[in-house]
Amino acid sequence: MNDFYTILTASLVAINCALMGGFLMMRKMVMIGDAISHAVLPGIFMAYYISGSTASLPILAGAAFSGILATLMIEWFTKKARLQSDAAIGVSYTLLFAIGIILISKWGQNADLDQQCVLYGEIEQISFWLQPIAFGIVLPKQTVILLAVAVFLTGAVVWGYKGLFITTFDPDFALSTGVAVTFWHYFLMSGVSLTTVVSFESVGAILVIAFLSGPPAIAYLLTEDFKKMLILACLVGILCSIGGYYAAKWLDVSVAGAISTFIGLVFMVVFIGTSLVKRKVDVIST
DSSP, X not given: OHHHHHHHHHHHHHHHHHHHHHHXXXXXXXXXXXXXXXXXXXXXXXHHHHHSOOOHHHHHHHHHHHHHHHHHHHHHHHHTSOOOXXXXXXXXHHHHHHHHHHHHHHHOTTSSOOHHHHHHOSGGGGGGGEEEOSTTOEEEHHHHHHHHHHHHHHHHHHHHHHHHHHHHHOHHHHXXXXXXXXXXXXXXXXXXXXXXXXXXXXXXXXXXXXXXHHXXXXXXXXXXXXXXXXXXXXXXXXXXXXXXHHHHHHHTOOHHHHHHHHXXXXXXXXXXXXXXXXXXXXXXXX
């Protein structure tokens, strides 16, 4: 059953990240997920320092605080300091991540906190946190949280799809027609923050970034319909979770690293395949 729990957890992270990553990619903001996933480190330490516990609830609360802080910093640097968004993201996440490393290396030696856990997660040990849910169903607590977030995000995207879509593809037109562009921006950023914060404990920052960017990019190469792209990105993420997990078992390597590599390899195969098909079609049409 450990295989099932690990694949299920990774697949739920893939779905959550694909739903958010699709919108981020079209807004050219994918790396904001990278910023948030790295910026959680000081919040994690402060939560431990205040509560004296590494339990999930205070850790997630601290990570959420850091994630929101990172988002606000990026917005402030972009609008007030007039930095380009990529520069604002780079400054914000490196500053917060570095502060977190300093805090943990200086005062967190006796705690079960380390930078490697944040980067790679603990998905291999996911079955150690099993708990009864209902009707005899037993699942890891992180998986239950991710499942709840997946249901919430799916409902949020379905409910707010029109607003998210128009502000993503034509924000000027949306603004001229009275659509609350700022609201939908922070609506999306809240979803991204929620996704990265609840995912980092299980799979780590590296795999969160891989899921936010890889499956949506692969889906983008395969379809021009945005709704189909979101669905396809979720399916690609699930398939990469399965393939990457069994590749990790076969090679006896990190699951997070194997899934991330698998996503990259699938992207290269799809990119080469679609390029060859497009070239062949162009030759035939001429």
